[in-house]
Amino acid sequence: MDVRHKLLGAFLAAAALVAATGAIVLHADSASAARAAVTAAEQMAGGAAKDIALGLPPARAGQTSVPLFYNPEALASYLDRLHQNQNRDIVVVDRFKRILADAAPEDVGETFTEDSGDEVTHTIEDGKPRIFVEHGDDSPKPMLQVVVPVTGPANIVKGAVILEYTQLYNQMMDASRPARQAIVTAGAICILLVVLLGFVIATSITRRIDSLTRAVQVIRDGDYSRRVALKGRDDLARLGNAFDDMTGRLERSAREILAKEYTDSILANAGEGICGVDADGRITFANAAAGRITGLGVDGLLGEDARGALQVLPDDDLVAGDEDREGTLQRPDGSAVRVAYTISHIGKRGAVVVLRDVSRQRALERDLRHQALHDGLTGLPNRKLFLDRLEHAMTRARAARTELTAVLYLDLDGFKKVNDSLGHNAGDQLLRTTAERLAAALRPQDTVARLGGDEFAVLLEDADRETVEARAQACLDALNQPFLVQGRKAVVSVSIGVVPGVSGYGDADEVLRNADVAMYAAKARGKGCYLLFESHMHEQLLDRLDSESRLRDAVHRGELRLHLQPVVDLIQRKTAGVEALVRWEDPERGLQQPGAFIPLAEETGLITEIDRWVLFEACLAVKQWQDRTPDASPAWVSVNLSAANLDIPDLTDRVAYALATTGLSPHCLVLELTETVLMRDIAVTSARLEELRELGVKIAIDDFGTGYSSLGYLRDIPVDVLKVDRSFITGLEDNPRQQDLVSAVIQLGHTLGLKVVAEGVETEDQLRLLSRMGARYAQGYYLGRPAPADQLSTNTATVRAGTVNVPEDLS
Structure with a gap:
């Protein structure tokens, strides 16, 4: 391709660039309108999500905002107002994409499945807004949707809000249409002008370049007498004059270049030290690198004996043959340098010694060997x-x-x-x-x-x-x-x-x-x-690893079992509440008691998932029991929480979700924590328990008396129930001092307004003593063993444990 074609091509490329720029501007304008529509839609959906999560602003001072997320009727009314007043179609889903409210009421309760890319789930998981296109059977055209998370007070994602913004997008695109038309017209005019200007300039330049090219071809063949005489004062004329000057200098420089070739071949590797040594072992040539490596400088090397200046050289004849060696060279300033050197003989005239400083390379190799080991x-x-x-x-x-x-x-x-x-x-x-x-x-x-x-x-x-x-x-x-x-x-x-x-x-x-x-x-x-x-330790370790592996899958495989143990009201002689206990139906070892797998679950971190399962199942079982037999059902259910749960940021939301999903009243749930767990960090623990109590949940101290047993934390930590540990009940009949201690604990709890439950009651004598001490509530094998919820709720003799085991004189 000649210069003319290249110039024309350049101008055509410029025209294409103008066209591409116009296309980019058009695309950017459209994209800007689309982004504006998405931004506006996200803001609308975000505002709705905030109202749903935190509640509408109170109408009067002193009123509190009530979240709409857990109030289906208020949520449906709120979405209906948005649809009527602002023509906004909104869908609200929970963390499992179950529709809580929709402009179409018939879809409430269904799972939202219109996002083919599962964008709603991704937004719920990472809390980031997303957009997607919904292809509905009831709409001939795709609907543009934006989904934003519904975030609670603890920044925990509870669900998502899905807002259709198709109409908003169309309005934005219509508003930007005149600007796009103006861009197209201006671009077309610019392209036409660029093409015309390119044709004129290319024709002018190529005529003069052709003349210069013909002259260069003559010079290339070795005829330095040819001159180019270009008239004018522009750049091409100056180029012609420079060309003429160059041809004159080329002839003068040819001989000089030939003379320097030998020297240039020696100094080609200027980074390495090069020394020329004559047949007598004297240094006749040294470059700057050689002077720097040896520390002697060029002047300090010239004329010196090679073996004295270059101490690494061998004692044998330098011109005997080629050698590749390495050694340590001492400099005049006392420092040492590691050098690799090559000796190359040049006939009978001497040798060339090439030195290379490898100190850093060897130090790096030593460091690498040390780092490797x-x-x-x-x-x-x-x-x-x-x-x-x-x-x-x-x-x-x-x-x-x-x-x-x-x-x-x-x-x-x-x-x-x-x-x-x-x-x-x-x-x-x-x-x-x-x-x-x-x-x-x-x-x-x-x-x-x-x-x-x-x-x-x-x-x-x-x-x-x-x-x-x-x-x-x-x-x-x-x-x-x-x-x-x-x-x-x-x-x-x-x-x-x-x-x-x-x-x-x-x-x-x-x-x-x-x-x-x-x-x-x-x-x-x-x-x-x-x-x-x-040797037997191998088997123990393998057994532990096997148990851990099977326990990890126990929740997902449905191997956990919920058992409930009655808590008896000794005055009314009936079941007042139940405590939720977990069992593991191990396919290999049968039904396992908590002591067989809970310690392993705590060590491996699986305890939080097990506690979450027990919480949900316990709330569901007691709620169904209450709905089935309101007059013969427990008033509360106690669920144990391990220490790891207090480190979970969304613990309060987990409890709220379990209550909302099962429908159990918060006042029917008691969360039990041991003294040791409560005392880990009183400030953090108190704040977390206060959040739970704001839901209406009650807090119990389990195994009271076995941990710190400090009366101070009863003042600082919000609790509602004391559970006297079974170790204080065992042997109670024969130990007057222990009776005094248990009686004091019961009276202390009543004085502080706490509900006191005595655990581990296994004999009638223990029950009589506790009754005389003023104990109101008790549980233990004597009053009722743990059993599956369905068996406990249908067995009147077990549920009304007092009717069977509690003597009449205790009433």
């Missing part, structure tokens, strides 16, 4: 280096036929809590301090390594059983001391697995695995201790 945080050997040392130690032990080599596997207890609460920097500081304490607690010849996370390992050589156990105890003692992390005291412990006599194992990996198994056994025993590996 050491932990970057603590500087300790890492897993790879530890296993290598262990393999060598096992080889030495086998050769010496001794059993004096052992491995300790250490895992910090409570590290995750410090890391999560104080941050990763605090966790890193704790790990560094742990490494220092372990090194101080061990012998100089022992190897301590960080395997990853909060896991460490120790290799002990020449250590008998007594020494091994002493070092393990020393590690325990060193890490049981409080850590000072970012000005705060952090208390952690360590669980240690010990494998003594490693020479009998196949490889280092097997030893480390067994030490890991022993460490897990130490954790299972109670943490903060060490255990020596025994």
